[in-house]
Amino acid sequence: MRTTRGKPTLDRSLEGEPALATAMATALQALEQADRVTHGFHTYPAGLNPDAARDLLALFPGDSLHDPFCGGGTVLVEGLLAGRRVHGRDLSPIAQLVARSRTRVASPEVLTQLRATARRLADVAKFAQTMPPGPILSVVGDWYEPHVLAELEALRVGVRDAQVLDEARWLLWATFSSIVVKASFRASDTSSRREVHARPPETTAILFHKKSRELGRRLEALAAAVPAGTPVADVGWGDARQAPDIAPVDLILTSPPYPSVYDYLAVQDLRAAWMDVGLAERQEIGPRRAFQELGSREAWRQWQADTHTWTRAVASRLRPGGHLVVVIGDGLVEEGTVPTWETTRAAAEAAGLRFRASASLARPDPVRRATRWEHALAFTRP
Numbered sequence: 395m396r397t398t399r400g401k402p403t404l405d406r407s408l409e410g411e412p413a414l415a416t417a418m419a420t421a422l423q424a425l426e427q428a429d430r431v432t433h434g435f436h437t438y439p440a441g442l443n444p445d446a447a448r449d450l451l452a453l454f455p456g457d458s459l460h461d462p463f464c465g466g467g468t469v470l471v472e473g474l475l476a477g478r479r480v481h482g483r484d485l486s487p488i489a490q491l492v493a494r495s496r497t498r499v500a501s502p503e504v505l506t507q508l509r510a511t512a513r514r515l516a517d518v519a520k521f522a523q524t525m526p527p528g529p530i531l532s533v534v535g536d537w538y539e540p541h542v543l544a545e546l547e548a549l550r551v552g553v554r555d556a557q558v559l560d561e562a563r564w565l566l567w568a569t570f571s572s573i574v575v576k577a578s579f580r581a582s583d584t585s586s587r588r589e590v591h592a593r594p595p596e597t598t599a600i601l602f603h604k605k606s607r608e609l610g611r612r613l614e615a616l617a618a619a620v621p622a623g624t625p626v627a628d629v630g631w632g633d634a635r636q637a638p639d640i641a642p643v644d645l646i647l648t649s650p651p652y653p654s655v656y657d658y659l660a661v662q663d664l665r666a667a668w669m670d671v672g673l674a675e676r677q678e679i680g681p682r683r684a685f686q687e688l689g690s691r692e693a694w695r696q697w698q699a700d701t702h703t704w705t706r707a708v709a710s711r712l713r714p715g716g717h718l719v720v721v722i723g724d725g726l727v728e729e730g731t732v733p734t735w736e737t738t739r740a741a742a743e744a745a746g747l748r749f750r751a752s753a754s755l756a757r758p759d760p761v762r763r764a765t766r767w768e769h770a771l772a773f774t775r776p
């Protein structure tokens with residue numbers, strides 16, 4: 395990172411069409427975490443910056459959009475705000491839950507059910523005494539104080555059994571999911587460091603109620619901001635290496651896993667245990683675990699093969715004249731950097747797409763005390 399008169403500036407490198415590359419660099423430079431509509435509702439690791447997503451979208455006008463690695467749904471929310479038909483898929487059922495809850499233009503009836511049910515469940519959970527059943531307890535037991543376990547268990551059973559519309563149940567699960575790590579001794583979603591702190595009785599139930607009200611408010615803001623006539627967001631589970639079951643789109647904007655940076659599936663173990671969902675960890679692309687288990691050379695080879703497979707799969711859903719935009723950062727392993735730009739470009743060209751431009755920015759990585767490059771690459775289907 396360079397500094398100019400005391401202000402940090404990011405080193406950058408541009409390729410291809412100069413105007414497009416410069417505009418993509420400007421979009422990537424967004425650093426402040428915008429909190430409009432539903433963006434800030436639920437944490438999700440490595441979420442794209444909402445302003446960057448908005449500005450990249452604006453560079454490629456059209457009426458439809460797909461994100462095959464949608465994570466918490468940042469790109470989908472921005473697509474809805476721009477009035478587009480949006481599709482999102484992710485291998486993680488937690489990503490599916492978060493993205494789905496963030497992109498609902500919910501009816502007043504669903505929002506009333508969300509609020510009323512959450513209040514009722516919270517009132518009951520404050521006085522809960524029952525521990526979660528064995529299979530859940532064996533995973534989550536060490537991470538909570540006993541009364542917090544009992545409050546969460548009452549909420550879990552309450553959400554599962556509530557007499558509500560499916561849509562409202564999704565929102566209640568998303569609310570539950572949003573407090574699972576916060577109420578635990580986990581330092582954060584992506585760290586398994588233990589931080590023991592006191593959480594007084596009843597506050598977990600109260601937090602659940604507060605989060606349901608926050609979600610309700612955010613969804614109302616989303617409904618007010620999405621242009622009339624925008625189709626309902628289509629969010630589902632999917633492995634990006636298989637062509638998605640969607641009508642052709644005119645933009646694919648996505649941020650695939652950066653090699654060896656996170657274990658996106660494994661970090662959701664607490665939520666998965668509480669909500670009884672399976673994590674298809676072996677299907678994850680580029681997890682840290684693979685780099686540790688297989689060694690960097692073999693894991694990188696695997697990541698390259700996966701990059702070619704998913705790029706070919708999604709390119710088959712682009713309209714002629716449509717665009718693929720990939721935001722990806724280099725990985726860091728003991729031996730050094732795991733480069734991503736070359737493979738991303740080669741995979742898109744092998745899939746029949748034409749390279750248009752790219753912007754690369756140097757990002758300081760304080761955790762690893764290093765600098766990692768992050769790239770946005772744009773391609774067009776002839």
Ligand SMILES: C[S@@+](CC[C@H](N)C(=O)[O-])C[C@H]1O[C@@H](n2cnc3c(N)ncnc32)[C@H](O)[C@@H]1O
Nearest residue numbers: 441442463465466468485486633634658678679
């Ligand atoms: C960088 S994150 C995406 C973050 C997203 N752009 C956001 O703003 O929240 C990468 C995502 O890829 C998902 N993923 C990993 N392997 C996958 C696969 N084979 N198919 C689909 N999704 C996968 C992970 O679950 C993770 O959510």
